[in-house]
Amino acid sequence: MKTTTERPHETTTMRAMVITENGGPDVLTAVSMPAPTRLGSEVLVRVMAAGVNAIDADARAGRVGSCGSPDLPAVLGCDFSGVVVESPYAACSIKVGVEVYGVASTPRSAGSYAEYVSVPLLSVARKPSTLSHVEAAAVPLAALTAWGIVVDVAKSHEGQRVLVHAGAGGVGHFVVQFAAYFGAHVAATASPRNASWLRQLGAAQVIDYTSLPFEDEVTGVDVVIDLVDDDDVALRSIEVLRLGGTMVHVPTREVAGLQDRADAAGARLTGYEVAPDQAALAIIARLIDSGDVTVYVDEVYDLEDVADAHRRLAQGHTRGKLVLKIADE
Numbered sequence: 630m631k632t633t634t635e636r637p638h639e640t641t642t643m644r645a646m647v648i649t650e651n652g653g654p655d656v657l658t659a660v661s662m663p664a665p666t667r668l669g670s671e672v673l674v675r676v677m678a679a680g681v682n683a684i685d686a687d688a689r690a691g692r693v694g695s696c697g698s699p700d701l702p703a704v705l706g707c708d709f710s711g712v713v714v715e716s717p718y719a720a721c722s723i724k725v726g727v728e729v730y731g732v733a734s735t736p737r738s739a740g741s742y743a744e745y746v747s748v749p750l751l752s753v754a755r756k757p758s759t760l761s762h763v764e765a766a767a768v769p770l771a772a773l774t775a776w777g778i779v780v781d782v783a784k785s786h787e788g789q790r791v792l793v794h795a796g797a798g799g800v801g802h803f804v805v806q807f808a809a810y811f812g813a814h815v816a817a818t819a820s821p822r823n824a825s826w827l828r829q830l831g832a833a834q835v836i837d838y839t840s841l842p843f844e845d846e847v848t849g850v851d852v853v854i855d856l857v858d859d860d861d862v863a864l865r866s867i868e869v870l871r872l873g874g875t876m877v878h879v880p881t882r883e884v885a886g887l888q889d890r891a892d893a894a895g896a897r898l899t900g901y902e903v904a905p906d907q908a909a910l911a912i913i914a915r916l917i918d919s920g921d922v923t924v925y926v927d928e929v930y931d932l933e934d935v936a937d938a939h940r941r942l943a944q945g946h947t948r949g950k951l952v953l954k955i956a957d958e
């Protein structure tokens with residue numbers, strides 16, 4: 630079938646942050662470069678804001694995980710919120726001018742630390758109408774990860790006992806809200822400054838990990854959702870699970886002895902890999918617009934200051950998300 634462009638976009642160059650080598654935050658460099666060309670069933674989006682994720686920092690540093698590493702030079706960034714400037718065919722419901730949010734296909738193709746991104750149609754959905762682009766850009770990857778874990782893996786339900794480590798982070802604050810939305814009893818580990826906020830989000834119990842061993846505070850847990858990349862936390866988490874409980878180790882890498890400990894405890898151990906999901910993005914947008922779920926943006930940076938955002942992320946104490954503002958709304 631012949632594809633048509635509703636309105637060819639005329640911009641040929643764009644501002645972007647690229648890396649030409651792997652390294653620390655300083656390798657992120659501002660450039661002017663050709664805007665991407667839309668292919669096949671992709672939509673071309675004018676990016677208004679881009680979220681910052683751990684996976685971006687991993688790609689920048691060359692920490693090759695299952696996400697793979699991009700060919701260099703590369704535009705990093707997964708999350709974006711923006712406006713469609715080219716859509717793949719005339720009858721497409723995601724038309725030119727529609728505000729969308731979604732995830733870019735990095736490292737396969739150029740990412741969202743740029744004024745334009747071209748992504749598969751199924752990687753975007755209409756952005757939550759009650760959010761600004763800056764707020765919406767904070768949602769996709771973290772919320773899709775949380776949704777996949779809570780809905781597909783944990784199958785959270787009334788009365789289920791869930792322990793989430795790093796409940797105050799980007800993924801964690803969505804996990805707390807989704808699990809509570811489905812009726813689970815949610816315990817979250819966090820530092821004291823985040824305790825009352827996490828209770829507002831739906832946590833029934835907040836454990837101050839800075840002063841208490843969490844295993845003294847919870848037991849008989851159905852599901853542990855571990856968002857802290859710390860072997861000791863992962864190994865100790867097995868102890869709090871009930872027989873037959875599930876441990877979701879979200880960093881999804883090998884931890885020495887973890888599988889053996891899970892086997893010995895009669896627990897199930899799994900990782901998780903987030904993937905673009907238009908249907909889930911649409912549901913998440915509805916939960917946000919209905920007021921059932923909120924997003925917390927900790928700090929907003931200009932595109933060219935993305936290195937500062939990476940440095941802040943590396944400190945490990947972001948509340949919610951960091952976002953790059955790319956254009957005025």
Ligand SMILES: NC(=O)c1ccc[n+]([C@@H]2O[C@H](COP(=O)([O-])OP(=O)(O)OC[C@H]3O[C@@H](n4cnc5c(N)ncnc54)[C@H](OP(=O)(O)O)[C@@H]3O)[C@@H](O)[C@H]2O)c1
Nearest residue numbers: 683774795797798799800818819820856901902903946947
């Ligand atoms: N597999 C996948 O598909 C996938 C997708 C997305 C993310 N991830 C991974 O999931 C993990 C979490 O990502 P994220 O973006 O949510 O991280 P993040 O936003 O950077 O997490 C920051 C939070 O971690 C908390 N924290 C730090 N140390 C802690 C500890 N020892 N115990 C409890 N909380 C602690 C901090 O809370 P306080 O300030 O209160 O200390 C802060 O709020 C990362 O490893 C990331 O790579 C995996």
